Amino acid sequence: MASSLSVGGLGSGIDVSGIVGQLMEIERQPLSALDKKEASFQAEISAFGSLKSSLSTLQNAIAGLKVPVGGNALDFYSTYKGTLSDEGIASITAGDGTVPGNYSLEVTQLAKENRLISAAGASIGTGELTISLGSADGSTTTRSTTVSIGNGSLTSVRDAINGANAGVTAAVINGDAGPQLVLTANEGGSNQFISLSGVSGLDYSPATPTANFTEQQAPQSALIKLNGVTIESQSNKVTDALEGVTIDLKKATEADTPVTLTLTRDTSSINKALEKFVSAYNEYNTLVRDLGGYNASTEKAGTLLGDSALRGADAKMRSMLSSVPAELAGMDKKTLSDIGISIQKDGSLKLDSAKLDKALAADFAGVAKVAAGYGRSMDGIITGLIGSEGMITGKMTGLQDSITDIGKQRQTLERRLESTEARYKAQFTALDTLVSGMMQTSNYLEQQLASLANLNKK
Structure with a gap:
């Protein structure tokens, strides 16, 4: 760090600041070397x-090539894809366990959910409503849930059913004849017929239908043939026909007109x-x-x-x-x-x-x-x-350590330069003072000698 002291010649004509500045430029060369x-x-x-x-x-x-510890390279890289000759029939998802090959696929019918519509203006009682899902004749029940329907209004019935996780979704539709309750099974299949009991105005059995509800859509399973093998599915998402393969059905095929399902390894x-x-x-x-x-x-x-x-x-x-x-x-x-x-x-x-x-x-x-x-x-x-x-x-750590060391060297050098600059200024200021004094003495002697010469002339 440069000193704040700045002294010019006091009368001798010596440029103390200039001389010190030039000397310090030389002294600072090691600092410039550290900077470089x-x-x-x-x-x-x-x-x-x-x-x-x-x-x-x-x-x-x-990371895309590195197989996890304990993993198998073939399994790690093996992905599959499935295609249909008519993509409008279904979409195919192929995963682990898929075996590449070609298959004949026929879709006889799609799965449908049971849907009931209540009679308009029906009087509904209160109490505990039992919602059952099962076969049409009632001989088999796959699910049964009992809910309290509150004040007996259609909205309270709807909310009670939807909050009960009964496998049935309820909605109230306000039509020309007034509000009507619509019940839809969450899944399709021949064992998903809706039955209701326990509350007047809501009783319904698919085996002995009442006027309380009209069946708007009968439930049915999806039926497909894969290489001639018949498969029944409760939904249109068929997951167990082929290992690793999911078939999402969209529509039925034409009679006796199968489509080709192709499963290949995706490279x-x-x-x-x-x-x-x-x-x-x-x-x-x-x-x-x-x-x-x-x-x-x-x-x-x-x-x-x-x-x-x-x-x-x-x-x-x-x-x-x-x-x-x-x-x-x-x-x-x-x-x-x-x-x-x-x-x-x-x-x-x-x-x-x-x-x-x-x-x-x-x-x-x-x-x-x-x-x-x-x-x-x-x-x-x-x-x-x-x-x-x-x-x-x-x-990189070694280089950073070297930079840290340079910083320490720079601090030491700057302190020494500050001391050196102060010493140079003090030395040249003293020299300037000495020379100035000698010049004053010289001028005095010249004046005295001149006076003696004038006296001799007289």
């Missing part, structure tokens, strides 16, 4: 930060995971070349040109790509090249989609194991570089 060194360290920290971020992005991309998942990996690795590779290379056209060196940590980190990455993971040794497919990923001269990766598709078609399990093997290996390498104890993390 700190700027260099900061640039390296920024460069390693970019490298660490790029490796983190790559590790996130590898898009592993394709996208490998594409993401290659893209992220190439971004990393480009960054490494920029940080550690020299551009002859611009005559500009990368920030980390010659840095041993950068060279070491990149050597680990390249070595891993060209090596065979331990779990793949002895397998038919064991290298990235085997699944269509080749290493280019500049260190980047190139994915041959046609070769990958061919490999997937011939040996999906083999491709899955290669992807998982390299995913695991690269994840471990990256963790060893950017983890809390990683090489790059340690390098």
